[in-house]
Amino acid sequence: MVANLWPVKDHRTLLDAADQVRRRIPDVRFALVGDGPEREPLLRRIKELGLGNAVHLLGTRYDVPAILARASAACLSSRAEGLSNAIMEAMAAGLPVVATDAGGSAELVQDGVTGFLDPVGDASAMARRLVELLSDGVLARQMGRRGRVAAEREHSLDRKRAGYHDLYCRLLDMPVPLPAA
Numbered sequence: 001m002v003a004n005l006w007p008v009k010d011h012r013t014l015l016d017a018a019d020q021v022r023r024r025i026p027d028v029r030f031a032l033v034g035d036g037p038e039r040e041p042l043l044r045r046i047k048e049l050g051l052g053n054a055v056h057l058l059g060t061r062y063d064v065p066a067i068l069a070r071a072s073a074a075c076l077s078s079r080a081e082g083l084s085n086a087i088m089e090a091m092a093a094g095l096p097v098v099a100t101d102a103g104g105s106a107e108l109v110q111d112g113v114t115g116f117l118d119p120v121g122d123a124s125a126m127a128r129r130l131v132e133l134l135s136d137g138v139l140a141r142q143m144g145r146r147g148r149v150a151a152e153r154e155h156s157l158d159r160k161r162a163g164y165h166d167l168y169c170r171l172l173d174m175p176v177p178l179p180a181a
Helices: 011-024 039-049 064-069 085-092 123-135 137-155 157-173
Strands: 030-033 055-059 074-076 097-100 115-118
Touching: 011 030, 011 039, 011 123, 030 064, 039 055, 064 085, 074 085, 085 097, 085 137, 097 123, 115 123, 123 137, 137 157
Parallel strands: 030 055, 074 097, 097 115
Antiparallel strands: none
């Protein structure tokens, strides 16, 4: 998971899911990239759940693409979300995404196609989806490939440049309203 350690990102739900996943896949590892005010409470929760060997808080990192390249899936457990850069980066890296159905996540993740969307705060649902992906490499790779294609098609720099170009052209073709007298 790549996200600032803020309450809205709800890392606690991911930790509860990680605890459930570890019961099914004992050698699973989770990397949480980011920093913020939730760091100490999350460290305490990791200790309470006995996840010290399974969950690693990596802090602020500038090598996120390299970290994603070593991952099997990406997660985002946010309670509220805009159009998530973390999801777009994970999809561009060819990873299937397990995210909460919060805000713009549903605009990025096609449920059952490029990843899975789960209800906000539902650690059990997130755990089931993660176990499914981690247990079925073929499914995970298919979803990851579809996500990469979607990211390239919808969110590439060329696509954004073309969108802005179209927007500016439409705006420039509009008549300029006369000032009020």
